[in-house]
Each structure stands twice: as C-alpha cells, then as structure tokens.
Amino acid sequence: MPNDPQKTGLFSIASAIARQRQGEVRTYLNDAYRGRYLLGKRATMDSPGLAIIVQIDPALLIEGEELPAWAHVRLSLDGDTVLDHQATGSGAAGSILTQPYFSKIVDSQSQPFMVDVTRRLSVADIVNRPWIGGFALASLLVLLLLLFTRQLKANARKLQQDAREAERRAHLQEHETRLAHALRVNALGELASGIAHELTQPLTALLSQSQAALRLVSTDSPDPALLPKALSANVREAKRAGAMLKRMRDYISKREQKPVLADLNQIVADIAELVRADLEKRQIGLVLDLATPSPQAIVDPIEMEQVLHNLIRNAADALQEADTADRSIRIETVMPESGAIVRVTDTGPGIGAEALPRLFEPFFTTKIDGMGLGLALCASLVERIGGHIDVRNHPTGGATFTIALPPVEQHLKAAQ
Amino acid sequence: MKQFQIYLIDDDEPVREAIKLLLQTYGMTVETFGDPATFLAHVDPKRPGCILADLRMPLISGLQMHERLLERGIGWPTIMITGHGDVNACRRAFKAGILDFLTKPIDEQVLLDAIHSAFQTLERVLEKVETMELLRSLTEREREVLDMVCRGWATKEIAVALNVSARTIDAHRANIADKLGTSSVADFVQLTSAGAEFPRR
Ligand SMILES: Nc1ncnc2c1ncn2[C@@H]1O[C@H](COP(=O)(O)OP(=O)(O)O)[C@@H](O)[C@H]1O
Numbered sequence: 255m256p257n258d259p260q261k262t263g264l265f266s267i268a269s270a271i272a273r274q275r276q277g278e279v280r281t282y283l284n285d286a287y288r289g290r291y292l293l294g295k296r297a298t299m300d301s302p303g304l305a306i307i308v309q310i311d312p313a314l315l316i317e318g319e320e321l322p323a324w325a326h327v328r329l330s331l332d333g334d335t336v337l338d339h340q341a342t343g344s345g346a347a348g349s350i351l352t353q354p355y356f357s358k359i360v361d362s363q364s365q366p367f368m369v370d371v372t373r374r375l376s377v378a379d380i381v382n383r384p385w386i387g388g389f390a391l392a393s394l395l396v397l398l399l400l401l402f403t404r405q406l407k408a409n410a411r412k413l414q415q416d417a418r419e420a421e422r423r424a425h426l427q428e429h430e431t432r433l434a435h436a437l438r439v440n441a442l443g444e445l446a447s448g449i450a451h452e453l454t455q456p457l458t459a460l461l462s463q464s465q466a467a468l469r470l471v472s473t474d475s476p477d478p479a480l481l482p483k484a485l486s487a488n489v490r491e492a493k494r495a496g497a498m499l500k501r502m503r504d505y506i507s508k509r510e511q512k513p514v515l516a517d518l519n520q521i522v523a524d525i526a527e528l529v530r531a532d533l534e535k536r537q538i539g540l541v542l543d544l545a546t547p548s549p550q551a552i553v554d555p556i557e558m559e560q561v562l563h564n565l566i567r568n569a570a571d572a573l574q575e576a577d578t579a580d581r582s583i584r585i586e587t588v589m590p591e592s593g594a595i596v597r598v599t600d601t602g603p604g605i606g607a608e609a610l611p612r613l614f615e616p617f618f619t620t621k622i623d624g625m626g627l628g629l630a631l632c633a634s635l636v637e638r639i640g641g642h643i644d645v646r647n648h649p650t651g652g653a654t655f656t657i658a659l660p661p662v663e664q665h666l667k668a669a670q
Numbered sequence: 671m672k673q674f675q676i677y678l679i680d681d682d683e684p685v686r687e688a689i690k691l692l693l694q695t696y697g698m699t700v701e702t703f704g705d706p707a708t709f710l711a712h713v714d715p716k717r718p719g720c721i722l723a724d725l726r727m728p729l730i731s732g733l734q735m736h737e738r739l740l741e742r743g744i745g746w747p748t749i750m751i752t753g754h755g756d757v758n759a760c761r762r763a764f765k766a767g768i769l770d771f772l773t774k775p776i777d778e779q780v781l782l783d784a785i786h787s788a789f790q791t792l793e794r795v796l797e798k799v800e801t802m803e804l805l806r807s808l809t810e811r812e813r814e815v816l817d818m819v820c821r822g823w824a825t826k827e828i829a830v831a832l833n834v835s836a837r838t839i840d841a842h843r844a845n846i847a848d849k850l851g852t853s854s855v856a857d858f859v860q861l862t863s864a865g866a867e868f869p870r871r
Pocket residue numbers: 564568569572600602603604605609613618619620621623624625626627628629630653
C-alpha cells in the first residue's frame with residue numbers, strides 16, 4: 255500500500271531518524287497519526303539501517319477512573335497540541351475542592367512535552383499497538399515491540415485491583431513477553447560468531463575422529479580397543495553439538511512465559527555456555543561460583559537467562575573500555591536464609607554517581623549505540639516474579655548486580 | 671623423511687584427542703597440552719618437534735605462546751589452527767613467523783601436508799643450529815682465518831695479513847678442519863653461509 259498515508263508518514267519519520275545522532279531519542283508528530291505521537295531512535299551500530307519507532311497514544315496516559323469529569327488536560331509539543339482532553343462534566347466546579355492548576359514541561363529530553371492539567375496527573379500507562387518500523391534492512395524481520403516505563407507500571411499496580419485492571423495487566427505482560435522475545439532474538443545475533451565457533455569444535459572432533467576410524471578399519475590388525483573408543487567419542491560429540499543447538503533454539507523460541515521451579519545453577523550454566531565463546535574472543539574471563547546444592551526459585555528459565563545475559567553483556571561492554579589487566583565477569587549463586595540470590599560482578603570501571611539512580615530507566619544509556627532497554631527489562635522481568643534487582647559499585651572497582659528472588663514457599667502460597 | 675615429535679596444544683579436550691588419534695594412525699608421536707602455560711612449563715629445548723596450536727585460547731593466545739617460545743630460543747615450526755577464517759589473525763600469524771594456518775574442521779590431507787612441510791622445515795632448522803654450534807666452537811682467531819679462507823685467500827696471504835708465520839696459519843687450519851669435520855674449502859663456504867643465514871641461537 256504505497257499510498258497509505260500512515261506508511262508515507264512513517265517513511266518521512268524514518269528518514270528524519272536516519273539523520274539523528276546515534277543514541278538520541280526524539281519525538282515526532284505526524285498528520286497521519288493524529289492524536290498520537292511517535293518516539294524514534296536509531297538502532298545499534300551493528301544494524302545501522304534499523305530504527306525503533308514507538309507509537310504512543312497519549313489518551314491512555316490519562317485514562318483511568320480517577321480522572322475527574324471536570325479535568326481538562328492538554329498535552330503539547332512545541333506549541334502543537336497532541337492531546338486535548340475536554341472536561342466531560344462540571345460536577346466538581348464550585349465544590350470545596352479547589353482546582354489546582356498544573357502546568358509543566360515534562361522533564362525529558364526525548365519527549366519535551368508541555369502538560370497542562372487542572373488537576374495533578376497521577377496515573378499513567380502507555381498501552382497501544384506499537385511497532386518498530388524497520389527499513390532498508392537486508393534480512394531482518396520488522397520487529398514488533400512495545401515499550402512502557404517501569405514507573406508507569408508501578409503506578410498501574412497501585413490502582414484498584416478491579417477486573418479491568420487485571421485485564422490490562424495481563425495485556426501489559428503479554429506485550430512485555432513479546433518485547434523480551436524480540437530483544438532475545440536481537441541479542442543472539444551478537445553471539446552468532448561465537449556460537450559458530452563453539453559448533454566448530456565438535457565438528458572438528460567428529461571429522462578427525464571419523465577419519466581416524468576409517469584408517470583403523472582399513473588396517474590389517476587394528477587395535478581392537480581403538481575403534482569403539484573413536485565411535486563413542488563421535489556419539490558424544492554429535493550430542494554436544496545437538497545440545498548447543500537446543501540451547502540456542504530454546505533461547506529464541508517464542509513461547510509463553512511460564513514460571514517453574516528451577517535450579518539457578520543450571521540457568522547460570524546454560525547462559526554461560528551461550529556467551530562463553532563471545533567472551534573468549536573479547537578476552538574476557540568468565541568465572542562461575544555456584545552454591546551447592548543449587549539454589550532454587552520459581553522463574554521462567556529462559557527469561558532468567560535473558561536477565562543474566564543482559565547483565566553479562568553490560569559487564570562485557572564496561573570491560574571492553576577498561577584497561578585493567580584482569581578483565582573478568584563473575585557469576586555467583588548464593589542461598590541466603592530465605593530466597594535465592596544471583597550476583598553478577600565485573601572488574602570494569604563501575605557506575606558513575608550521576609548514572610547510578612537512572613540505570614533502570616528505559617532508554618537510559620551512556621553508550622553511543624545503546625538502546626537503554628537492557629536493565630529496564632531486567633528489572634521488569636525480575637519484579638514480575640516477585641524478585642528485586644539492585645546495583646552497587648564494588649569496593650575494589652567494578653559493578654555488582656544482585657538479583658534477589660523470593661523463597662519458593664512464598665510463591666506457592668501466593669498461587670493458592 | 672625424518673619424523674619428529676608433534677606438540678598439540680588446544681583447550682578443547684575432544685578436539686585434542688581426535689587429532690591425536692588421527693595422527694597416531696599415521697605412526698606419529700603426539701604429545702597433547704590443554705593450555706599454553708602447561709606447554710611452556712614442560713617444553714624441553716632438547717626435544718625438538720613441530721607445534722600444532724589453537725590460535726584462540728583463554729589467557730595466553732597461540733600467538734603469544736609462539737612469541738614466548740621464540741624469546742626462549744625455541745624457533746620450531748608452528749602451525750596455527752583456528753575455528754575462524756579470521757583474515758587479520760591469519761596475517762598477524764604469518765608476520766610472526768607461523769609456518770601455516772589451518773581452519774577447523776581440519777581436512778586430513780591438509781593437516782598431513784602441513785605437518786610434513788613442518789618436519790622438513792624443522793630438519794633444516796636443526797641442521798643450521800648444528801652448524802651454528804660448530805662455528806661457535808671456533809676461537810676468534812680461527813673464525814678470522816676461516817673467513818679469509820672462504821674468500822679464497824692462500825695461507826701465505828693470510829699470514830702476511832695477520833702478521834704471523836705461515837706455520838701458525840697452517841696450525842689454525844688444521845684445528846678448523848678438526849672442529850668442523852672437513853677440510854674442503856667448498857664445505858667451509860657452505861657452512862659459514864648457512865650459519866650466517868640462520869640468525870637465532
Ligand atoms: N556493569 C556495568 N558497568 C558500568 N556501567 C553499566 C554496567 N551495566 C550497566 N551500566 C550502565 O547502565 C546503562 C544502561 O544499561 P542498559 O539498560 O543495559 O542499556 P544499554 O546497555 O543499551 O546502554 C549503560 O549504558 C551503562 O552506562
């Protein structure tokens with residue numbers, strides 16, 4: 255549909271985004287998207303042709319029962335009105351409630367909105383049918399992606415727990431699961447060359463071993479012990495390659511998020527296998543320090559792997575810049591008195607004081623090709639299962655991220 | 671062809687065992703090491719062999735290992751194997767004096783050819799080392815006399831140039847022939863040029 259006005263609008267925005275600085279997020283208004291606004295960002299250096307465009311329906315920002323009928327809300331960008339929500343009644347006028355007038359530029363570089371409201375805006379939620387428009391990208395599918403802020407979700411949680419709210423939360427979760435999946439697919443791309451290398455190892459063993467076996471059978475009096483040894487080694491290697499492929503397939507499989515009772519050590523070991531070759535290539539050490547017996551928690555194993563993967567990627571990025579002799583990442587599992595803990599520590603430069611409080615904000619990044627979504631998603635996924643993620647700088651330099659998960663019994667009780 | 675020891679260094683155990691088994695079916699002697707540090711700790715300069723090493727290993731890379739061996743005067747032919755067709759690494763490897771560069775999975779015939787050419791190289795290297803040792807056994811005066819002989823000078827001319835008697839020069843020449851195991855001027859020329867060509871001790 256080349257004459258679809260939305261598509262035309264999209265392309266004009268896409269070409270504007272192409273001129274944006276790497277890492278910059280900008281807000282766009284377009285006639286084809288009346289009543290909506292769009293956030294645009296260029297994707298990573300690795301895929302320079304990819305843009306992320308998030309379509310936001312500001313009406314949903316002020317949706318909710320507690321917006322009184324008398325409220326008149328206006329949202330504007332550079333004087334252009336994005337949203338003008340008229341008061342639907344005048345019931346409160348003249349009541350003892352004085353109407354506080356609120357007018358503020360929303361403190362955000364990417365969305366420099368002016369909000370005028372006759373009453374303080376307290377709820378927020380951005381839900382919509384969002385998508386990423388990909389253009390000029392050779393083979394990657396256009397990713398669909400929803401973005402919503404953690405703060406907004408926290409607010410949503412405070413709302414009355416009525417049926418509508420539950421439905422809305424289910425909706426949010428579904429989008430979040432899709433977002434998590436899209437980001438996993440994206441992240442696996444970074445690991446592709448490492449995984450190819452990992453697969454080369456069993457193939458090398460298989461080839462040489464089979465060639466040796468062929469030579470053994472063609473000799474007159476082969477050592478009877480050698481042939482079975484070579485063949486069972488081949489079976490082992492084929493299984494090793496198969497396990498690698500399975501790990502990879504599971505990681506990017508599109509499936510429902512399903513918390514189950516899981517061994518955290520196994521989850522750590524699985525993600526370690528996926529990232530090992532990539533870290534090796536970047537000359538970064540990976541140390542696992544796992545508690546025995548393995549701490550357990552009710553988690554979705556793949557999403558937990560994703561959380562760890564995000565932390566490992568960030569640590570590796572931090573180490574890339576650092577010029578310390580010891581460049582390594584340590585993953586620990588710990589069994590405290592109650593619950594379970596996974597810790598990821600790096601020997602990088604640590605986190606600056608200005609960045610520290612903003613780390614988990616969506617779109618917060620200090621990287622030129624960063625998306626700023628990694629930690630926001632981590633927090634979201636961990637909190638969804640009743641856990642908590644925390645960061646602090648290590649006394650000897652480097653950052654430590656701690657994931658605290660609730661005890662298994664607590665989860666079982668809540669489910670009852 | 672003369673066969674030598676093969677030192678195989680790869681951090682992946684199944685890969686190590688598979689290549690070892692294959693080479694053993696060709697009657698070769700293979701010693702395996704799981705990491706460069708262990709090899710560096712165990713390598714015996716008196717047991718020369720050809721080195722087959724993975725390029726990318728944790729902590730010490732194959733190339734770094736090669737450089738450390740050179741620092742210790744061990745210049746045995748080295749074949750790098752790698753899981754990546756990494757052109758840059760390949761270029762660096764050749765610059766560092768790596769004999770050959772093979773990509774995993776390794777074809778049997780390619781591996782054998784590389785090892786055979788490594789054996790030949792090692793044989794030449796060892797001959798040169800021997801020559802160097804012979805030449806080093808000469809005194810400074812003997813070395814001076816040898817150089818003049820190689821340039822085609824007669825005993826008398828050398829005696830005049832060095833301001834000693836012809837009999838003294840004859841005695842030097844006898845000693846030189848004794849130490850190098852030959853009295854032929856043609857052999858002398860070959861030995862000295864071979865020694866000069868081989869820079870390392
Ligand atoms: N291990 C770490 N060491 C130093 N800084 C970090 C670390 N992990 C995260 N950060 C900081 O947090 C920011 C946000 O991380 P994230 O949400 O994953 O987004 P992105 O990686 O795309 O920048 C990073 O840009 C970086 O400044």
